[in-house]
Amino acid sequence: MSVISIDDLVKTFGSVRALDGLDLKVGAGEVHGFLGPNGSGKSTTIRVLLGLLRRDAGDVRVFDADPWRDAVALHRRLAYVPGDVNLWPNLSGGEAIDLFGQLRGGLDRRRRDDLLERFALDPTRKCRTYSKGNRQKVAIVAAFASDVELYVLDEPTSGLDPLMEAVFQDEVRQLKRDGATVLLSSHVLAEVEALCDRVSIIREGRTVESGTLTELRHLTRTAVTVETARPATGLAALPGVHDVREVDGRTHLEVEPAHLDELLGHLVGFGVRALTSAPPTLEELFLRHYGDERAAVPVGAPAPTADPTDDERPAGAR
Amino acid sequence: MSAFTGTGRLARLVLRRDRVRLTMWVLGTPLLGYALAGSVKEFYPDEAARVGYASTSASSLVARAFNGPVVGTDLGAVVVAEAYLTLALLAALLSTFAVVRHTRQNEETGRAELLGASVVGRYALLTAALLVVVAANVAATALLAAALVGAGLPTAGSFAAAAAFGGVGVAFTGIAAVSAQLSVTSRGANALAAAAVGIAFLLRAAGDVLGEQTDDGLRVVSAWPSWLSPLGWGNQVRAFGGERWWVLALPVALLVVGVVSAYFLAERRDIGAGLVAPRRGPARAVPGLLSPAGLAWRLQRGALLGWAVGVAVLGFSMGIAGDEFNAMIEENPAAAEAISAMGGGAKLIDAYLAAMLGLFALAIGAYVVQALLRARGDETDGLLETVLATAVGRTRWLGTQVVAATLGALALVLVGGLTTGLGYGLVAGDPLGQAVELGGAALVRLPALLVVAGVVTALFGLLPRWSVALSWAALIVFLLLGQLGAVLDLPQAALNLSPYTHVPSAPAVEAAALPLVVLTAVAAALLAAGMAGFRRRDVPS
Numbered sequence: 001m002s003v004i005s006i007d008d009l010v011k012t013f014g015s016v017r018a019l020d021g022l023d024l025k026v027g028a029g030e031v032h033g034f035l036g037p038n039g040s041g042k043s044t045t046i047r048v049l050l051g052l053l054r055r056d057a058g059d060v061r062v063f064d065a066d067p068w069r070d071a072v073a074l075h076r077r078l079a080y081v082p083g084d085v086n087l088w089p090n091l092s093g094g095e096a097i098d099l100f101g102q103l104r105g106g107l108d109r110r111r112r113d114d115l116l117e118r119f120a121l122d123p124t125r126k127c128r129t130y131s132k133g134n135r136q137k138v139a140i141v142a143a144f145a146s147d148v149e150l151y152v153l154d155e156p157t158s159g160l161d162p163l164m165e166a167v168f169q170d171e172v173r174q175l176k177r178d179g180a181t182v183l184l185s186s187h188v189l190a191e192v193e194a195l196c197d198r199v200s201i202i203r204e205g206r207t208v209e210s211g212t213l214t215e216l217r218h219l220t221r222t223a224v225t226v227e228t229a230r231p232a233t234g235l236a237a238l239p240g241v242h243d244v245r246e247v248d249g250r251t252h253l254e255v256e257p258a259h260l261d262e263l264l265g266h267l268v269g270f271g272v273r274a275l276t277s278a279p280p281t282l283e284e285l286f287l288r289h290y291g292d293e294r295a296a297v298p299v300g301a302p303a304p305t306a307d308p309t310d311d312e313r314p315a316g317a318r
Numbered sequence: 319m320s321a322f323t324g325t326g327r328l329a330r331l332v333l334r335r336d337r338v339r340l341t342m343w344v345l346g347t348p349l350l351g352y353a354l355a356g357s358v359k360e361f362y363p364d365e366a367a368r369v370g371y372a373s374t375s376a377s378s379l380v381a382r383a384f385n386g387p388v389v390g391t392d393l394g395a396v397v398v399a400e401a402y403l404t405l406a407l408l409a410a411l412l413s414t415f416a417v418v419r420h421t422r423q424n425e426e427t428g429r430a431e432l433l434g435a436s437v438v439g440r441y442a443l444l445t446a447a448l449l450v451v452v453a454a455n456v457a458a459t460a461l462l463a464a465a466l467v468g469a470g471l472p473t474a475g476s477f478a479a480a481a482a483f484g485g486v487g488v489a490f491t492g493i494a495a496v497s498a499q500l501s502v503t504s505r506g507a508n509a510l511a512a513a514a515v516g517i518a519f520l521l522r523a524a525g526d527v528l529g530e531q532t533d534d535g536l537r538v539v540s541a542w543p544s545w546l547s548p549l550g551w552g553n554q555v556r557a558f559g560g561e562r563w564w565v566l567a568l569p570v571a572l573l574v575v576g577v578v579s580a581y582f583l584a585e586r587r588d589i590g591a592g593l594v595a596p597r598r599g600p601a602r603a604v605p606g607l608l609s610p611a612g613l614a615w616r617l618q619r620g621a622l623l624g625w626a627v628g629v630a631v632l633g634f635s636m637g638i639a640g641d642e643f644n645a646m647i648e649e650n651p652a653a654a655e656a657i658s659a660m661g662g663g664a665k666l667i668d669a670y671l672a673a674m675l676g677l678f679a680l681a682i683g684a685y686v687v688q689a690l691l692r693a694r695g696d697e698t699d700g701l702l703e704t705v706l707a708t709a710v711g712r713t714r715w716l717g718t719q720v721v722a723a724t725l726g727a728l729a730l731v732l733v734g735g736l737t738t739g740l741g742y743g744l745v746a747g748d749p750l751g752q753a754v755e756l757g758g759a760a761l762v763r764l765p766a767l768l769v770v771a772g773v774v775t776a777l778f779g780l781l782p783r784w785s786v787a788l789s790w791a792a793l794i795v796f797l798l799l800g801q802l803g804a805v806l807d808l809p810q811a812a813l814n815l816s817p818y819t820h821v822p823s824a825p826a827v828e829a830a831a832l833p834l835v836v837l838t839a840v841a842a843a844l845l846a847a848g849m850a851g852f853r854r855r856d857v858p859s
Contacts, residue, residue, distance in 0.1 A: 047857075052707065054854070075708055082703060086704075087701070091616070092599025094603065095599060099608055102603075123601040126597065126598070
C-alpha cells in the first residue's frame with residue numbers, strides 16, 4: 001500500500017507553474033529520497049502533502065486521505081521537519097521541542113532526552129541564540145521523539161556538520177527498523193545513497209526519474225581508468241564504451257554496466273598495469289537532470305564527463 | 319580600506335529599500351502640518367479666540383501635559399500646540415524604527431554578515447542608516463517649513479517650528495543608534511528606544527505641568543524636567559513666540575553623542591552580539607505552555623504587562639487631574655463650552671473622563687493590531703507552517719490568536735477604566751464607586767476593539783500580503799478620524815467609518831445597547847470572513 005500517492009499534481013503561483021504534473025509514490029516502510037535542484041518544487045510538493053497549500057489539479061493521497069480536508073487527522077500520524085527552521089526566539093530549545101511534540105499529540109520523553117544527548121543539543125539555550133544547525137536539531141529531535149508512522153523531512157541536514165549527519169543517518173535507519181515511512185528531500189547525494197530504498201528525481205515541477213537505486217544505476221555508466229603495457233587500441237569501437245580519452249599514458253573511458261565484461265576481455269590483450277573503476281553514482285544521474293543544456297539529452301545518451309579523480313566518487317577498486 | 323568604505327552604496331540601498339516609507343514620511347509630515355494649520359486658522363480666526371485658547375491651555379494641567387507649554391497667542395503658536403504631540407511622536411518613532419531597521423535588524427537576519435563580508439567598512443552600515451534617517455528628517459523639516467509658510471504663517475516661526483519637529487527626529491536618531499548596539503534583537507532595540515520616547519514624554523509632561531504660568535496668563539515657563547527631554551526641546555524652541563534658535567543645538571548635540579557612543583560600542587562588540595547578554599531558559603516546558611493558548615499567553619504576556627503598567631499609570635494620573643480640571647472650568651466658561659461641545663453631555667467632568675477613556679480605547683487598538691499581526695509574522699517566518707503541520711487545525715489556531723488578543727484588550731480596557739476611576743475617586747471622594755463606574759464605562763469601548771480585531775483578522779485571512787500595512791493604516795485612519803475629525807471638520811459619513819465614532823461616550827452619555835450590538839455583529843462578520851479566508855488559502859502565501 002502506498003503511504004503517499006501523488007498523480008499529475010499541478011500547483012501554480014500566479015503565472016508560475018511550480019508543480020507541473022508531478023508524480024510520487026512512497027510505499028509503507030520505505031525511505032524515499034526526493035531529489036531536485038533548488039526551486040524544482042520539492043518544498044511545494046511537501047506543503048501540498050501537509051495540506052498547507054491547496055492543489056490546482058491532480059490527485060494527492062496520504063494514508064489514503066485527502067491532506068487538504070483531513071489535515072489535522074493526518075498530522076497526528078506524521079512529523080515534519082521544515083527546510084528552514086524558525087523558532088520562537090524567546091522560548092528555550094527544550095520548550096520548543098516539548099511544544100511541537102505536544103501539539104502533534106505526544107512525545108516519548110526518554111527518546112527525547114536520548115536524542116538531545118546524541119545530537120549534543122543544549123536545551124536550555126534560547127532559540128534566538130541557536131545557529132541554523134541547532135535550530136534544525138530542535139526540529140529533528142521534536143520529530144524523531146514523536147511516535148508517528150510517517151516522517152516528512154525537507155532537507156533536514158543542510159546545516160549539520162558531518163558528525164551530526166552520521167547521527168542523523170543512524171536515527172533514520174532506526175526509524176526504518178521500527179517500520180516507519182520516511183520521505184527525505186535532499187540534495188546531499190551521499191545521504192540519499194546511504195539511506196534511501198527508492199528515489200524520485202524532480203526537475204521544474206515534474207518527476208523525471210523514479211525507482212530503486214539499483215534500477216537507476218542501470219541508467220548510468222562506470223568510469224574506468226586503465227594503464228596498459230602497450231597502447232590500447234580499438235576501445236571506442238567496443239559496444240557500450242563512450243568518451244575514450246588518453247591522458248599521460250592512461251586511458252579514461254566510460255562503459256555501460258552491461259558491457260563491462262567485454263571491455264575487460266579486450267583490455268587483457270594489452271597488458272593491464274593498473275585499473276581503477278568507479279561505480280556509477282547517483283551524482284551522475286542527478287547531474288543528468290540538472291543543467292539546462294542537458295535537459296534534452298535522453299537517458300543512456302552520452303553523459304556529462306565527470307573528472308575521474310573527483311573526490312566525491314566512492315573509493316574505486318584498484 | 320577605511321571603516322567607512324561602502325557607506326555611499328549602502329545609503330543608496332537603504333533609500334531603495336525604504337523608498338515608499340521615506341516618501342510617505344517626508345511628504346506626509348508637511349501635508350499633515352498644512353491641513354492642521356488650515357483647520358486651526360478656521361477655528362481660531364481672531365486674536366480674541368486665540369487669547370481664549372492660550373489662557374485655557376496655559377491654565378489646564380491636562381492640556382500642558384499633552385500639548386506642551388503655550389508660547390503665545392500667535393496663530394502659529396496655536397498650530398504648534400495642537401500639532402505637537404502628533405508630529406513630534408511621529409518624528410521620534412519613524413526615526414527610531416528606520417535606524418533599527420537598517421542596523422540591528424540587518425544583523426539579526428544575517429544580512430549584515432553578508433554585507434560585512436564584502437568591501438564594506440565596519441561603520442558603513444550604521445553610518446549609511448544614520449545618514450539616510452537624518453536626511454529624511456532634514457527633508458521633512460524643509461517641506462514642513464514651506465507648508466507652514468504656505469499656510470500663511472510667519473516665515474521665521476515656520477522654520478523654527480519645522481526645525482523643532484525635525485530636531486526631535488534627529489535626537490531620537492541618536493538614541494536609536496545606541497539602542498541598536500545594546501540589544502541583540504531588533505524588537506528589543508525598538509523597545510528600548512520606544513521606552514526612551516515614553517520617558518521623554520513623561521519628563522516633558524512633568525516639566526510642563528510643574529511649570530509657571532506667566533502673569534498675563536497666556537504663556538507657560540516649563541520647569542527643569544522639560545529640559546531633560548528631547549521631546550521638550552522642541553517646545554523650548556518657542557516657535558512663533560520669540561524663537562530661541564540656540565535650543566536647536568541640543569538635538570544635534572545628542573545626535574553627535576549618540577553616534578559617537580554607537581561607534582564606540584560597535585568597535586568593541588562582535589557582529590550579531592549585544593551588550594545585554596541572552597539568558598538561559600528551562601530544559602523542559604511547563605505543562606501550561608503546551609497548547610496554542612498556552613503559547614499565545616507566553617508570547618503575549620510581556621507586552622501585555624508593559625501595556626497594563628503604562629495604561630494604569632496614565633489612567634491614574636489622568637484621573638487625579640480630573641479634580642484640577644473641575645477647578646479650571648469653574649474659572650473659565652469659554653473652555654467649559656469647548657469641552658462640552660467635544661465630549662458631549664451635561665456634566666463637564668464626565669465629558670473629560672469619557673474623552674480619557676476614548677483615548678485609552680484608541681491606544682489599546684494598537685495593542686490589538688500588534689498582537690494579531692504576530693500571526694502574519696509567524697507566517698512569514700515559516701513558524702506557522704511548522705505549527706499547522708502538527709495536529710493543530712487552522713480554525714483552532716487562528717481562533718486562539720483572536721481570543722488571546724481580545725482578552726488582552728478586555729484586560730487593558732478594564733485597567734484603564736479602573737485606574738482612571740480610582741485616581742479621580744481619590745481626589746473627588748468615593749474611589750471605589752468611581753472605579754466601578756468608570757470600569758463599566760470603559761467596557762462599553764470593547765465592541766470597537768472587537769471591530770479592530772475583526773479588521774486585522776479579515777485582512778490576515780483574505781489579503782495576507784497586505785495585512786500588516788493595511789491593518790496599521792486602518793488603525794491610523796480611525797485615530798485621525800477620532801482625534802482630528804472634529805478639528806478638520808470632516809463630514810459625518812467619513813467619521814462613521816471608524817468604529818470608535820459609534821461607541822457611546824460613557825460616562826458622559828448613557829450607554830445605549832443598539833450601537834454596541836451592531837458593532838459586535840460587524841466584528842463577528844469580519845472575524846468569520848477572515849476565518850473562512852484563512853481556511854481556504856495557502857500557507858504560507
